[in-house]
Amino acid sequence: QIYAHISGIDLVRNQDGQYYVLEDNLRTPSGVSYMIESRHISEQLLKHQLESSRILPVNTYPQMLKESLIECSQKEDPSIVVLTPGRYNSAYYEHTFLAREMGVPLVHGYDLYVENNKVFMRTVLGPHPVDVIYRRLDDDFLDPLVMNPSSILGVPGLMAAYRSGNVMIANAPGTGVGDDKSIYPYVGKMIEFYLGEKPILHNVPTWICREKDDLSYVLSHLDELVVKETQGSGGYGMLIGPKATKDEINEYKKRIVADPAGFIAQPTLALSTCPTCVEEGVAPRHIDLRPFVLSSPDKVRLSAGGLTRVALRKGSLVVNSSQGGGVKDTWVMQPSIAE
Known part of the structure; x- marks a missing residue:
């Protein structure tokens, strides 16, 4: 039986060139309409490039979603x-x-x-x-x-x-437990236990503040880490240590000490960048990618693209639209006949 019919998995690429799963979105993953609308804009502005590059379409997603829901029913x-x-x-x-x-x-x-x-x-x-x-x-x-x-x-x-x-x-009631950032560190072990295989994509290394040793490390390295609320979303309630002031770090430290189980911490990743049109011209901005996965008893469908979110403020690592982030069209090319 399928419980998580629609999944949105946030991926990032670090300076080591490896892709990591940053977050799992299983309750009510959103953003697919922006993926499709950004493609409509590309079709108006870059029609020739799209056609000559053999880019796979993304506007089939709603029909894919309907077919998947029918199969699940x-x-x-x-x-x-x-x-x-x-x-x-x-x-x-x-x-x-x-x-x-x-x-x-x-x-x-x-x-x-x-x-x-x-x-x-x-x-x-x-x-x-x-x-x-x-x-x-x-x-x-x-x-x-x-x-x-x-x-x-x-x-x-x-x-x-x-x-x-x-x-x-x-998605089924209860699937939001997969969004919980305190569950996130154990997903790799879940894959090994239930599927008997190693995950292909790895999670970002994570310190769980309810664990005594992890808490001690986090509190002494707050200026180096990204700290998140386990129930947080939308880019709210985070501490980005390298970008925070001493006062912000001290105030956040008090919150962690008061409720260690409510927080996790991760290293500050050097997210990959993409050329972006901003006020001063074209400049690099940090991005992540959210592909959408549809699961049914018959098959797993994947959008031929995804929602690429971009942090529009210079130096920012927060790509959420609620925090001033933007969207980029993501192109997936058709394989050539030779391939």
């Missing part, structure tokens, strides 16, 4: 909806984009209801059964009867329908 023609928290969500554009491109309804929690452990959508023609929910809101808000009782974004009774096997939720 194990139904010939399932009823699929995209569940959004609404227009005030920062990724709402992507929710509407994917629903439109897949040709499925975009719904809010109030558009759905549960009866006899089955999910229905309210329509002008009456109730319509729902088989697959591609949810774009966090676990806490899915069902006020089980999770956050004050949530008005979810569907009362949804978890009962899910446990009864009457609806598929992508």
Whole structure:
């Protein structure tokens, strides 16, 4: 059974030339619409270069996603909806984009209801059964009867329908544990244990602050490390030691000492750079790459490209769009006949 139907894996390349997995995004990975829209811009500005370079398309992703969800449902023609928290969500554009491109309804929690452990959508023609929910809101808000009782974004009774096997939720509730940065250091060992093989891509070396020896090392090397909150996201709540002032380091040190289990630390990587158009002209800026992986019982599909995020501020290592980062189109070339 598939639980993480859509994955967004953040990759970086260090100065040693090796690729590393920086983060796993399994709850509600976002950014695929920016991948597609940045390609549309390239098609307008660099049409000849795209055609002559035999670049693989990325606009097939929505159809790939729909095909993967259908396979996961194990139904010939399932009823699929995209569940959004609404227009005030920062990724709402992507929710509407994917629903439109897949040709499925975009719904809010109030558009759905549960009866006899089955999910229905309210329509002008009456109730319509729902088989697959591609949810774009966090676990806490899915069902006020089980999770956050004050949530008005979810569907009362949804978890009962899910446990009864009457609806598929992508990604499954609980997959967000894979996003937890305190789980991240153990992914390599999980791969070895469950698959009996070594991971091809390695994680960034990580100190776990809840471990006594790791905590001692981190506290004495804060000016050299990147420290992250285990529950943090979006580039918020981080300390980048080499860029921080002494006062910032001291304040962050107090936070770590107060709650060691809430933090991990990693070496400050020299992320690869890419020529980028900025105000002063073309200059190198740090980047990472988020390919999107779709998993079903039949096959694993991979986007022919990915979301390349770029830190637009000079010297910055923070590529998140919420922190002023930008996006670059990523080209994957078709292999030649000789290859």
